[in-house]
Amino acid sequence: MLRYLTAGESHGRGLVTLVEGLPAGLPVDLTAINEQLHRRQQGYGRGGRMRIEQDQAEILSGVRHGETLGSPVALVVWNRDWDNWREVMSPEALAEPPARPRTVTRPRPGHADLAGVLKFDRADARDILERSSARETAARVAAGTLARLLLRQAGAEVYSHVVRIGPVAVPEDPGNPGNPDSPDSPDSPDGPQGLSARDLAERAEASPVRCADPAASQAMVQAIDEAKAQGTSLGGVAEVLVTGLPPGLGSHVSWDRKLDGLLAQALMSIQSVKGVEVGLGFAAAGLPGHQVHDAIYFEDGRGFHRRTNRAGGLEGGMTNGETLVVRAAFKPIATLYRPLATVDLTTHQAVEASVERSDTCAVPAGAVIAEAVVAFTLAQAFLEKFGGDSLTEFLRNLAAYRRRLVER
Numbered sequence: 001m002l003r004y005l006t007a008g009e010s011h012g013r014g015l016v017t018l019v020e021g022l023p024a025g026l027p028v029d030l031t032a033i034n035e036q037l038h039r040r041q042q043g044y045g046r047g048g049r050m051r052i053e054q055d056q057a058e059i060l061s062g063v064r065h066g067e068t069l070g071s072p073v074a075l076v077v078w079n080r081d082w083d084n085w086r087e088v089m090s091p092e093a094l095a096e097p098p099a100r101p102r103t104v105t106r107p108r109p110g111h112a113d114l115a116g117v118l119k120f121d122r123a124d125a126r127d128i129l130e131r132s133s134a135r136e137t138a139a140r141v142a143a144g145t146l147a148r149l150l151l152r153q154a155g156a157e158v159y160s161h162v163v164r165i166g167p168v169a170v171p172e173d174p175g176n177p178g179n180p181d182s183p184d185s186p187d188s189p190d191g192p193q194g195l196s197a198r199d200l201a202e203r204a205e206a207s208p209v210r211c212a213d214p215a216a217s218q219a220m221v222q223a224i225d226e227a228k229a230q231g232t233s234l235g236g237v238a239e240v241l242v243t244g245l246p247p248g249l250g251s252h253v254s255w256d257r258k259l260d261g262l263l264a265q266a267l268m269s270i271q272s273v274k275g276v277e278v279g280l281g282f283a284a285a286g287l288p289g290h291q292v293h294d295a296i297y298f299e300d301g302r303g304f305h306r307r308t309n310r311a312g313g314l315e316g317g318m319t320n321g322e323t324l325v326v327r328a329a330f331k332p333i334a335t336l337y338r339p340l341a342t343v344d345l346t347t348h349q350a351v352e353a354s355v356e357r358s359d360t361c362a363v364p365a366g367a368v369i370a371e372a373v374v375a376f377t378l379a380q381a382f383l384e385k386f387g388g389d390s391l392t393e394f395l396r397n398l399a400a401y402r403r404r405l406v407e408r
């Protein structure tokens with residue numbers, strides 16, 4: 001079973017990730033991990049922390065001469081900002097309690113601050129916010145990159161692009177499979193907008209907000225500037241596409257094995273995600289069945305396939321062989337430089353919420369994080385179906401399955 005655990009506070013010594021269950025013999029390229037960590041730090045609207053950190057991972061175990069051993073892989077991303085926070089976040093007991101530096105008693109609406117201090121009975125919301133911070137996603141991206149390397153061996157590739165930031169959305173393309181005027185539009189095999197997932201992602205990568213549509217990208221940047229000037233923040237929607245998946249990952253037989261549910265949990269667990277969609281998602285609720293479900297075709301050599309992909313590559317809790325298309329809706333960052341009303345934890349007086357250094361918009365980063373958590377969930381599904389203590393055994397099992405799919 002493939003699993004991961006992260007540890008570390010935003011301004012502590014560093015972020016730790018433990019990944020257990022990778023097959024032995026998987027080539028691990030540290031530069032691939034650091035490339036994804038770098039991508040996570042980018043995006044127009046990111047805050048001052050990104051000028052401090054140059055996130056790079058160190059591998060502490062589980063990899064030898066560039067290959068996994070089958071034992072747990074431990075990764076660490078050190079916090080450069082730790083030098084500025086040694087006293088605030090030191091694990092050592094304070095010499096003269098309770099003079100704790102940088103305490104937070106004015107919980108920020110939208111963050112974990114208030115719920116966390118009530119749950120853990122803490123007087124200082126910093127005890128909560130240090131872990132609830134989106135800083136933790138650096139550890140998730142490190143873990144997700146290991147999963148991505150396994151997916152690549154299996155012929156699957158993970159892409160993403162931003163489709164909305166605040167009031168600015170990518171126009172729904174007439175070729176979009178959900179367009180009711182084209183119930184059987186010969187949609188591109190990969191995804192909406194008539195582009196392949198790779199094309200979308202390449203265009204997105206060139207955008208400061210990771211949006212594939214140049215006009216929308218420009219308007220998103222402008223919206224972020226306006227939000228910053230107003231002391232507020234913006235959320236948005238990121239779409240993840242995964243190509244090269246065989247049918248049959250996940251299962252219809254039990255609620256907790258359905259891959260759409262597992263992917264939804266993974267995406268929903270990213271800081272600030274408030275909604276998840278598969279394929280058409282909420283739009284399907286408003287369309288009649290004949291404009292939602294994807295007709296099935298068969299060609300010798302190609303086998304079963306669809307010309308549309310409104311299901312987003314998932315049916316009955318299983319991959320159906322089409323491109324996986326999932327979206328995550330990110331709420332606006334909860335720290336506002338024009339803070340909302342809150343109540344002081346100690347005095348119960350009405351006050352303004354505290355202000356922690358923050359981003360104006362982190363949706364472009366959210367897209368990278370979404371790629372990572374989707375990659376990890378899919379790697380779990382691959383290993384659950386094909387097993388393999390070694391990469392060769394995993395690939396042998398997958399190849400036998402793919403042969404059977406074509407022969408039947």
Ligand code: EPS
Pocket residue numbers: 010047048049050081132133134135136137138271333334335356357358359
């Ligand atoms: C982030 C690190 C944090 C924040 C941000 C994202 O660093 P710091 O708190 O030192 O500025 O910049 O996290 C949030 C905005 C949040 O609300 O959690 C990161 O590394 O992604």
